[in-house]
Amino acid sequence: MVDRDQLANLIQETYRPTPRRVGRLTYRKPYPDYIDRYEFPRGYKVPNFVTFSGEDSTSTIEHIGQFTIQCGEVGANEFLKLRLFANSLTGITFSWYISLPANSVYTWQQLEEMFHTQFYKTEPDVSMTDLSRLSQMLGKMAEDFIGKFKRVRHKCQVSLLETEYMSLALNGLDFELRKKFEGMQFQDLFQLASSAARYEKVLKEEQDRRNASRGTYYRDPNYEIHMTEASNNYVKDPTYEIHLTEAEIGLEIDAAEINIKKPYSCSTLTKPAETVSSVQPPSSTAKRTLTEADKQYAFDITKADEIFDLMLADKIIGLSKGQKIPLKDELQKRDYCKWHNSYRHSTNNCIVFCSKLQNLIEKKLLRFLEKK
Structure with a gap:
């Protein structure tokens, strides 16, 4: 006669789940094998690509442009760009790339579109009001301010005459510089930055003399x-x-x-x-x-x-x-x-x-x- 403990052990051994054997996962490229048969030009060296992590302010459009330029002579060959693209990714972007299913990408346009869909970040539009609010911070050099002004200007969707941009940049300078440059005309922001840097050196020596x-x-x-x-x-x-x-x-x-x-x-x-x-x-x-x-x-x-x-x-x-x-x-x-x-x-x-x-x-x- 079987007691209760023996019956429980029999049921557990009969119906308990058994571990399934899972095959080892292997990496497979997302594009077909025949693309690897396209050879690079003789003497071509794979560039040391600037990598994209998706965690900084670099946009996907900037990265694709930079990647294409760094490809050099093979930048117009879509199949070779497919082979090289993984070298320009790091961190979460590389993890995304190696997780793509095998044979899921057949053209460069397809991979580029998938890349933008996954990592594209919209940047807020820069308005004229934003540009007019930029100003030279206390203790900062004029060249630093004008460099920042240039970067923000490129993100502005409104197109202005160069003279209007110059007026906005001048208004953002330190008071001493605005006073000095009042009524003066500059050809471009580079000339303004050079003149401001020279005058700041003069002001510094003037201050040294005053304190002497x-x-x-x-x-x-x-x-x-x-x-x-x-x-x-x-x-x-x-x-x-x-x-x-x-x-x-x-x-x-x-x-x-x-x-x-x-x-x-x-x-x-x-x-x-x-x-x-x-x-x-x-x-x-x-x-x-x-x-x-x-x-x-x-x-x-x-x-x-x-x-x-x-x-x-x-x-x-x-x-x-x-x-x-x-x-x-x-x-x-x-x-x-x-x-x-x-x-x-x-x-x-x-x-x-x-x-x-x-x-x-x-x-x-x-x-x-x-x-x-």
């Missing part, structure tokens, strides 16, 4: 503080303001550049003669307190002109094309800055050049000549 003091302080990389008096022809009034004319705008652009890749020892680079243990105001301005605007250098800036000449002779400094440094007799005791190719100040009083030298010293690329 009669006494110039020098800081050694080892934090030993040195002090010398600035030359008498330097700007004496800290509130002095520079007023630029149209012809002077281009004069303050860097006319030289420093190309230094390994440490360079300069024989004319010397430390100031006077040394103090702590920073004290010059005697002529005894009550003046030091601020962050005070310039601190580790070298004697009265030698800046000589340092420039030596670095130029050693090809550490390069001049811009067409620049010719005037002879001493030609200057007739006038100030001349070799860094800016400007007659508005001397090389010894050039804040930009001295700051670049100080930066190289702190990076240990410009060194004092060691005494033997």
Whole structure:
């Protein structure tokens, strides 16, 4: 006689589900095998395609265009494009591609349409109101703002004259730039961006001059503080303001550049003669307190002109094309800055050049000549 437990075990063994054997899944290309028989031209190398993940702001239309261009000479061959397309996908887009059923794609147009259907994202239209609201953010350069303006402009569905686009871009600039360019005409956005970048450099040097003091302080990389008096022809009034004319705008652009890749020892680079243990105001301005605007250098800036000449002779400094440094007799005791190719100040009083030298010293690329 069978008890209840034996009966339950019999029923469980008889009717319990048995695991089914499932064959291993294998990848098969979505296009027919005969397409792989189309050969690439002799010597053709598969490009390193820009990949599309579907997770950034790149549209499917942009990707198809970029993919076709990167295909090069086979960009017009639909079958070869079918073979190459998987190389331009990554992440979820590649997972979508390998999940397509075998023999489900026969033409490039069919695959492109399936790709757009799956991943196309509609972008919001950009209106004239959106363009007019764009403005240069505080602390951002004009070139960055105009670059953003160009990108948004291409998404605008409204077609305008170039002069109207220029007016919108001008209105979005910083107040100082709008004030300077009031009434001026520009051919295109590139010219506007170039002019704005040059004028911003002038404004920066003007601010540096305004913050400059009669006494110039020098800081050694080892934090030993040195002090010398600035030359008498330097700007004496800290509130002095520079007023630029149209012809002077281009004069303050860097006319030289420093190309230094390994440490360079300069024989004319010397430390100031006077040394103090702590920073004290010059005697002529005894009550003046030091601020962050005070310039601190580790070298004697009265030698800046000589340092420039030596670095130029050693090809550490390069001049811009067409620049010719005037002879001493030609200057007739006038100030001349070799860094800016400007007659508005001397090389010894050039804040930009001295700051670049100080930066190289702190990076240990410009060194004092060691005494033997």
